[in-house]
Amino acid sequence: MKKRIFLLTVFVLMLLTNMSYADTLLNWTDPTGYPTPLHYSGREYTRSHYTEYYLSEGAGYQFIGSDYSPVFEPPFDILGKSAGGYTAYEAKENCDDRLGSIFDSLGVIYDNGYWIVSPAYWNSQGWNEIFKPTTPDSNSECIFDVPVTTGIDTSGISKGLYTINNPKCFINGPGFEAGGYDGNTGYHWKASGQNAPIQLTKSYASGLFKQSTTTEAKIYFNYLYNIAVTRLDDNGNGNWTAYVFNYTPYNAKDVHLRAYIVQDGEYTLAAETTTDIGPYAVGDGSGGFLQPAYRPHFGEGVSSAQEGLTEMIKWNFNARAAAGSSSYKILVTADISLDQNGNPTGEPLKTDAAYGGHSYPSGYFAPNGKSEVAPDTQYVRSGLNVSDGLSDNYIFSDQKQPPSSTPASNDIPIPPKDLAVTDVSVTDEGNNVANVKSTFKSTFNVGGYANITLYEVNTDLNYPPTVIKSDNIFLPPNGTVVKDWGDIGMGEDSYKLIVSIDYDYNGSGDWKNDSNWYPEQFAGNDGKMYTEATYTNNKAEGSFKGQFIRPTYITNSEIQSAYYPPVKYTETPIYKTETEDVYGWKKVPYIKEQAVDKKPRIRLIQ
Numbered sequence: 001m002k003k004r005i006f007l008l009t010v011f012v013l014m015l016l017t018n019m020s021y022a023d024t025l026l027n028w029t030d031p032t033g034y035p036t037p038l039h040y041s042g043r044e045y046t047r048s049h050y051t052e053y054y055l056s057e058g059a060g061y062q063f064i065g066s067d068y069s070p071v072f073e074p075p076f077d078i079l080g081k082s083a084g085g086y087t088a089y090e091a092k093e094n095c096d097d098r099l100g101s102i103f104d105s106l107g108v109i110y111d112n113g114y115w116i117v118s119p120a121y122w123n124s125q126g127w128n129e130i131f132k133p134t135t136p137d138s139n140s141e142c143i144f145d146v147p148v149t150t151g152i153d154t155s156g157i158s159k160g161l162y163t164i165n166n167p168k169c170f171i172n173g174p175g176f177e178a179g180g181y182d183g184n185t186g187y188h189w190k191a192s193g194q195n196a197p198i199q200l201t202k203s204y205a206s207g208l209f210k211q212s213t214t215t216e217a218k219i220y221f222n223y224l225y226n227i228a229v230t231r232l233d234d235n236g237n238g239n240w241t242a243y244v245f246n247y248t249p250y251n252a253k254d255v256h257l258r259a260y261i262v263q264d265g266e267y268t269l270a271a272e273t274t275t276d277i278g279p280y281a282v283g284d285g286s287g288g289f290l291q292p293a294y295r296p297h298f299g300e301g302v303s304s305a306q307e308g309l310t311e312m313i314k315w316n317f318n319a320r321a322a323a324g325s326s327s328y329k330i331l332v333t334a335d336i337s338l339d340q341n342g343n344p345t346g347e348p349l350k351t352d353a354a355y356g357g358h359s360y361p362s363g364y365f366a367p368n369g370k371s372e373v374a375p376d377t378q379y380v381r382s383g384l385n386v387s388d389g390l391s392d393n394y395i396f397s398d399q400k401q402p403p404s405s406t407p408a409s410n411d412i413p414i415p416p417k418d419l420a421v422t423d424v425s426v427t428d429e430g431n432n433v434a435n436v437k438s439t440f441k442s443t444f445n446v447g448g449y450a451n452i453t454l455y456e457v458n459t460d461l462n463y464p465p466t467v468i469k470s471d472n473i474f475l476p477p478n479g480t481v482v483k484d485w486g487d488i489g490m491g492e493d494s495y496k497l498i499v500s501i502d503y504d505y506n507g508s509g510d511w512k513n514d515s516n517w518y519p520e521q522f523a524g525n526d527g528k529m530y531t532e533a534t535y536t537n538n539k540a541e542g543s544f545k546g547q548f549i550r551p552t553y554i555t556n557s558e559i560q561s562a563y564y565p566p567v568k569y570t571e572t573p574i575y576k577t578e579t580e581d582v583y584g585w586k587k588v589p590y591i592k593e594q595a596v597d598k599k600p601r602i603r604l605i606q
Contacts, residue, residue, distance in 0.1 A: 028169050028202035034070050037111040039121065039285065040086045043072035046204040047197040050146075051087060051217040053099060053117075055364070057225035058374030058389075065099045068173075068198050069217065070114070075203075085142060086121045087217050088114035102364060104356030106221060107134040107249045109285040116285070117219055133283040133290070134249065137220040144213040146195050153179065154186035164209045166202070173198030178205045226372045227252055227277065227349060228379045228392035229334050230312070234400075235543035236496075238320030239426070242332040242395070243305055245312045246277040247376065250351035250365040251296050256335055259319045262396070263328035267342045270319035270330075275299030278310025279354035292354040303430045316428055321402040330397040331383075335372075336390060344384045346371070346393075415533040418443045419450055419475070419522060424499050426542035429487055434544045436485040438499040442475040448524040449474055450502045454485050457511060460493035465505045468497075474525075492546040503538035 034045035048068040054061040071085040091100050091113050103115040116122075119140035122133070157179040162168040164187065167178035175196035179188045189209055191197065195216045200208075208214060224247035231243040240259065246252045259271040276296030284290040289309070296310050305312040321328040331338075335347040348369025372389035379392035386393070414420045423439040436454060451472055455465035468488060475481055488497075498511075502520040509516035519538070521529040532538070 026169055026172065028172060028205060029199040031201045031203075034072075034090075035112055036072055037088055037114045037116060039109065039111050039116050040072045040088070040118075043074050043086060045201065046071050046073050046085065047200040047214075049085075049087070049142075049197040049215045049217060050195045051089075051219060053089075054218065054220045055102070056220070056222035057364070058222075058372075061220055061222070064102060067099060069117070071197075071215070073204075085215065086118040087142065087219065089117050090114055101356075105249065105353045105365060106223075107279070107282040107290050107355040108221075109133050109290075110356075111285075119219065133285050134221070137222055140217075140219045142215050142217045144215055146191055146193075146197070146214045146216050148189060148191045148208050148211050148214055150187055150189040150210050152185060153188035155179075155188070157181065157186050157188075159184070159186065165206050167206055167209075169202075169205070172200055172205075176200050176205060178208070180206075180209075182209070223248060223280065224374055224376065225349065225351075225370070226375060226389065226392070227255060227334055228376050229332055229395045230379055232330070232332055232395045232397055233545060234330075234397060235316075235545065237541060237543065238318050239543055240317055240319060240330060240332075240397075241428075241545065242315045242317070243312060244277060244315065244334050245376075247280055248349075248351055248365070249279045249282065249355060251279055251292070251294060251354045252277040253350040253352050253367070255349075256337070256347060257299070257302075257315050258333050258337065259317050260331040260333070260338060261319055261321055261328050262331050262342070263321055264326055265342075266340055267331070267338045268340075271301075271317035273299040273301055273315060273317070275302040275313065275315070277313050278304075281309045281311050282355075290355060293356060294352070294354050301427070303428050307431045314428065316426075321400070325402045327399050327401055329399055331394060333384075333394040336384070336386060336393050338384075342384070344386050344390075346386055346390045414441055414443050414537065416443050417445075417530065418533040418537070419501050420537035421499050421501055421540040422480075422537075424497065424540045424542040426497055426544050428544065432490045432492065432546050434488045434490050434495075434497065436488055436497055436499075436542065438483050438485070438540070440473070440475060440481045440483065440501050442477070442479055442522075444475075444522060444524070444530060445477050446524045446526050446528075446530075447474060447476045447479070448522050448526075448530070450522055451504075451520060452483060452499065452501050453504065454488075455498040455500070455505060455511075456488075456490075457496040457498060458491070458493050459496055464508070465498060465511045490544055490546050494546065495544045496541050497544060498539055498541045500539040502532070503535055 031045040036043055036045065048070050050066065051069040052066045053064050055064045067089065069087050069089050071087055073085045089099060089103060091097060100115065103117065104110065109116045117136060119136040120142065122135040156170065157168050159181050162180040164180045164182045167180035170177040170179060175190065175192035177188060177190035179186065187209065191214055197214055226247045228245050229242060230245050233241040235241060244257065253276055254274050255277055257273050257275065258269060261268045261270050275298050278296045279292055282290050298313065301316045302313050304310050305314040319330055335349060337345045337347065349372050350367060350369040351365040352367050353365055374389055375392035381391060381394060383396055384394055420441045421438060422441045425437045427435040429435050440452065449472055451470065453470045454468045456468050457463065457465050469485055473481055473483065502522060503517050504520065505511055506516050506518055519535045521531055524530055
């Protein structure tokens, strides 16, 4: 008996489901069931037309899926003949929404349950490149090529009840068929086949009377699955800065940056680091930037090249040939390793989702890596035998001369009874802030105190050195001291940061000339003052290159009105409890006129 009841219940549920589905096929769609996205304000839902979606990562378009996508049009132009319909991709609930996941990971704008994928809408906005959202390609199109046929046919329609403005719905997906009278003549008009629209509203179906076609769409997106080394700056004294750009809407993961010294036909690895690079920056559709859901992790010496954006990074490193050797070049690569003879091995570009929050499909971003297939042509270079996709992943410096036989101070052997600056490290912290560290060495057999100074020189404006910070430090016998000067605010120009020990600039003249610096004696811990063996190594320098900081734009979403009530003073009563032992009874005074909020509260506690 229980089994029969169960089967009967299942049958009833199936019957109700089929009736509900049939009801949607035999009735026009209510446009209020598809709320209009804010970006399409002033329009209303008309139908869902067949749409094919394509994606290119630089090697041609690939079909990624199709869907019946909602279309929104102005009420006064319901067929979209003048203004054109705006297509949206509707988020799917309780299913594997593969297309929605792809749009989410590309950073396509999401609005009120839809991804805004209309080429016509985005072409009407005129975004500048800085704040441009992820938009379809210009060759995307809404195509009026789905045939609509109209014929005289009175079957199933009653004169006076159904008209061309109030048509009867025979089919509303897949395809449609409508019927109604135009005067005394009855008509049926319809479109059929896979490409025909579904879920038409009555007003749109009415508008198709005696029309020859309705629409389908092909929408294309593209980006380069690519990173490029775009620039290499020589900061002097063997310090370099390389810039690397990420063209994908994903986080580039574990990008391996390497710097080689190319000299006499040999390639010697001089520096390397592994880093993430943030996604290509896209607009949020409101004048700001779409914020990635996941932030990149930078490697040693790596920082953002633009405040607030992570699509381009800069890598600061040290590399130079040995003193007295032959001329050389510096080669920087991204995901390319080389052997001693310069034979390259390309490495796959690993990526992971940055935008959105859906469960993503595999095959477009690639956590395990996939090959770069097309470069940014403006950065294509020659010199390495690599694939086209990697032809913008490296850059050579100009020919450089090595240090002379009198190299920089940190390469000179320090004589006995001497002080020296052996290293100056300048790290770009972003936002035109430099972190400076320096190393000092003493070869005196006695400990003592020395004055150290940090100078700033604006080399763009050719200003003389300016004291930024100074200190007095203790150096142990034959000891080394590392000084962290902390973060130093810089400007947008190029600078030298000079560190000296017991060696002071006289305030005038050419700072590069040692005659304009005067020495000091080393104050030994034994009470004696010592003159150093040489002062040629008492200063060293690092470099910093400032950058233009993009202004911060305030979007409408960041501005709102606020109400501040007038000042109001209130009195808060203060209650005081007094206790007194009473044996038997006691008369308590009571003043009737006393204010209520000052009335004593008396109670028997024993």
